Amino acid sequence: MLEIKNLHVKLEEEDKQILKGVNLTVEAGKVHAIMGPNGSGKSTLSYVLSGRDGYEVTDGEASLAGEDLLEMEPEERAAAGVFLAFQYPVEIPGVGNMTFLRTAVNAQRKARGEEELSASDFLKEVRAKAKTLKIDADMLKRPVNVGFSGGEKKRNEILQMAMLEPKMCILDETDSGLDVDAMKLVSEGVNALRDEGRGFLVITHYQRLLDHIKPDVVHIMADGRIVKTGGPELALEVENNGYADILAEGV
Amino acid sequence: MALADRKQSETEARLAALTMPEGGCLTEARKAALSRVQTLGLPSRRDEYWKYTRPDTLTAAEAPTAAVFDAGEAPMFSEFDRIKIVFVDGVFDADASDELALEGISIDRIADICAKDIHWAKDLYGVLEARGQTPVARPLAALNTAFAQDGVAIRVTGTPSKPVSLIYRHASEDSDAILHHVIRVESGATATILENGPAASRFNKCMEIDVADGGSLHLVRAQGRDHERRAATHLFARLGTESVFKSFTLTVNGVLTRNEAVIELTGDDAVAHIAGACVGDGDFHHDDTVFITHDAVNCESRQVFKKVLRNGATGVFQGKILVKEGAQKTDGYQISQSLLLDEDSQFLAKPELEIYADDVACSHGSTSGAIDEEGLFYLRSRGVPHAEATDLMTLAFLAEAVEEIEDADIAANVVDRLEGWLARRR
Numbered sequence: 046m047l048e049i050k051n052l053h054v055k056l057e058e059e060d061k062q063i064l065k066g067v068n069l070t071v072e073a074g075k076v077h078a079i080m081g082p083n084g085s086g087k088s089t090l091s092y093v094l095s096g097r098d099g100y101e102v103t104d105g106e107a108s109l110a111g112e113d114l115l116e117m118e119p120e121e122r123a124a125a126g127v128f129l130a131f132q133y134p135v136e137i138p139g140v141g142n143m144t145f146l147r148t149a150v151n152a153q154r155k156a157r158g159e160e161e162l163s164a165s166d167f168l169k170e171v172r173a174k175a176k177t178l179k180i181d182a183d184m185l186k187r188p189v190n191v192g193f194s195g196g197e198k199k200r201n202e203i204l205q206m207a208m209l210e211p212k213m214c215i216l217d218e219t220d221s222g223l224d225v226d227a228m229k230l231v232s233e234g235v236n237a238l239r240d241e242g243r244g245f246l247v248i249t250h251y252q253r254l255l256d257h258i259k260p261d262v263v264h265i266m267a268d269g270r271i272v273k274t275g276g277p278e279l280a281l282e283v284e285n286n287g288y289a290d291i292l293a294e295g296v
Numbered sequence: 297m298a299l300a301d302r303k304q305s306e307t308e309a310r311l312a313a314l315t316m317p318e319g320g321c322l323t324e325a326r327k328a329a330l331s332r333v334q335t336l337g338l339p340s341r342r343d344e345y346w347k348y349t350r351p352d353t354l355t356a357a358e359a360p361t362a363a364v365f366d367a368g369e370a371p372m373f374s375e376f377d378r379i380k381i382v383f384v385d386g387v388f389d390a391d392a393s394d395e396l397a398l399e400g401i402s403i404d405r406i407a408d409i410c411a412k413d414i415h416w417a418k419d420l421y422g423v424l425e426a427r428g429q430t431p432v433a434r435p436l437a438a439l440n441t442a443f444a445q446d447g448v449a450i451r452v453t454g455t456p457s458k459p460v461s462l463i464y465r466h467a468s469e470d471s472d473a474i475l476h477h478v479i480r481v482e483s484g485a486t487a488t489i490l491e492n493g494p495a496a497s498r499f500n501k502c503m504e505i506d507v508a509d510g511g512s513l514h515l516v517r518a519q520g521r522d523h524e525r526r527a528a529t530h531l532f533a534r535l536g537t538e539s540v541f542k543s544f545t546l547t548v549n550g551v552l553t554r555n556e557a558v559i560e561l562t563g564d565d566a567v568a569h570i571a572g573a574c575v576g577d578g579d580f581h582h583d584d585t586v587f588i589t590h591d592a593v594n595c596e597s598r599q600v601f602k603k604v605l606r607n608g609a610t611g612v613f614q615g616k617i618l619v620k621e622g623a624q625k626t627d628g629y630q631i632s633q634s635l636l637l638d639e640d641s642q643f644l645a646k647p648e649l650e651i652y653a654d655d656v657a658c659s660h661g662s663t664s665g666a667i668d669e670e671g672l673f674y675l676r677s678r679g680v681p682h683a684e685a686t687d688l689m690t691l692a693f694l695a696e697a698v699e700e701i702e703d704a705d706i707a708a709n710v711v712d713r714l715e716g717w718l719a720r721r722r
Contacts, residue, residue, distance in 0.1 A: 096677070097677075118676070118682070119673060120679050120680060120685075123676070123677055124679050134674070135671050137689070137692050138695060138696075139691060139693065139695025140689075145675070145688065149679050150679075152679045152680050152684065153678075205678060209678065
């Protein structure tokens with residue numbers, strides 16, 4: 046599914062190397078978690094995969110289902126199946142949540158040569174999915190993320206993910222700003238999307254999210270590289286002992 | 297030739313090309329207005345108030361030609377049940393218009409009033425325009441009062457069941473139209489007026505609005521997409537106690553547009569909202585010039601102007617709030633913002649406050665900036681292509697101005713049109 050080989054990335058403006066040779070394969074149907082101290086390059090990896098400006102890939106490759114992601118515009122990556130749930134979802138005053146979501150769903154369908162969703166079909170689907178995520182109708186009418194609480198923003202991200210049905214879901218510290226109840230709701234939303242044809246890359250600092258979204262594989266990232274890979278027990282080790290021991294042996 | 301002489305000869309040349317309608321109850325007002333034009337002279341770039349906008353093509357004796365643009369789409373507001381009053385190149389078209397009759401409102405043509413000795417409009421025609429000549433001279437408005445051949449006098453006495461729609465069609469490539477409307481909203485009465493269309497190659501329009509105590513008027517206008525048209529419009533409004541006047545103007549393209557609004561809040565607790573949204577391309581030049589005078593207690597005024605400029609377009613905003621002595625508890629708000637989609641476009645702003653009362657809350661702000669890259673990336677990361685994402689961000693930017701439209705259906709109609717126009721570009 047997602048193949049990252051020897052990925053080197055630097056910040057364009059500061060000429061600073063952030064990723065220094067990331068290798069990662071996420072298979073369809075699997076959930077991979079990436080943990081690591083601040084500044085290790087986790088968010089940069091998610092931004093580079095989704096095509097954000099400001100980063101220069103100096104070496105390496107990244108592909109999804111055999112398609113070269115690095116050659117594509119952000120919207121092409123989305124249509125190819127990449128979805129990034131933002132750590133800090135952007136507020137867009139003046140654009141209705143529903144309008145935005147319908148525009149996005151149909152833009153992706155169009156890009157893939159599929160028929161656009163009719164207004165009534167879209168409405169039916171979005172209402173049903175919003176209900177399971179406890180998103181009320183009022184939130185759908187409001188401008189995108191404007192006036193939403195932290196929990197509401199994250200639930201809105203998961204609603205978008207549910208509507209867009211991506212192949213590869215990247216969750217960038219989705220647990221930040223969530224209380225226990227909101228985390229449970231968001232996790233349930235993610236778990237409902239787990240299936241054989243979809244991969245997940247969950248970036249987090251804490252074990253508590255992984256209590257709800259059970260990973261198949263856990264990676265530890267430090268200084269722009271993946272320094273250790275293991276099973277779910279690796280996250281527990283980090284929770285108990287911090288990164289110091291792992292970094293000492295891994296770097 | 298000395299500057300004053302040149303101004304005088306240019307004014308004379310323009311006046312020579314015009315014919316003043318004769319006779320009737322408006323004659324006195326027309327003659328007084330002509331005298332104002334002759335005294336003031338037509339505007340030139342040397343006048344402070346025209347510093348950012350070249351008036352030459354608006355004042356030239358001969359109107360520049362403008363190709364008629366066929367958008368191939370239904371005119372704005374077609375979906376609404378309304379009374380249609382159609383002007384083609386500034387001339388009333390009886391066949392295309394509805395019968396001018398509706399309960400709660402009376403409508404007469406200015407051309408007909410010219411033939412009468414007595415009419416209520418006599419007490420309003422040219423009156424607010426003359427008041428609006430100080431402290432800033434507006435000679436194009438005086439020229440309009442003197443020479444307008446047509447227009448309507450609308451008197452609102454109740455709550456008409458549907459809006460009055462003034463439709464301006466452009467049919468001839470060298471049309472030069474002057475229209476003057478007067479609107480009197482009686483005490484406690486309320487109405488909505490819709491205006492749309494490009495009108496003519498060159499359009500000079502003046503609207504005088506008197507809202508009596510407790511009256512309410514909503515004005516929504518859409519200036520058509522003709523790329524080569526030139527328009528100078530003046531809106532003069534006087535508001536009585538507890539009255540409300542709200543105006544929203546949508547402008548898309550046009551070589552030159554200068555929209556002036558001169559609003560006087562003369563009765564306590566009056567409310568005036570003046571808003572505008574414009575989207576311009578290339579050689580587009582759009583100027584909003586607003587002067588709001590607070591002359592009573594506890595009044596509220598809002599100015600919300602948003603411009604989206606690209607491919608070298610220019611936007612101008614000159615807005616002033618004058619709070620006179622004794623106009624305590626004034627609440628004045630003024631915001632003018634532009635979204636520049638490239639480095640060739642420019643926005644020139646001159647926001648002003650002049651306050652002589654000591655218990656007021658007045659705020660103003662003006663910004664110009666590029667599109668929010670964070671928001672743009674967010675939309676694109678969801679699969680929305682760059683152009684569509686830019687349009688969505690553009691609509692988001694214009695939203696604060698569009699939200700000034702009171703009627704939700706009309707606001708939705710404006711947004712629909714904007715979406716379509718943005719998608720089809722010019």
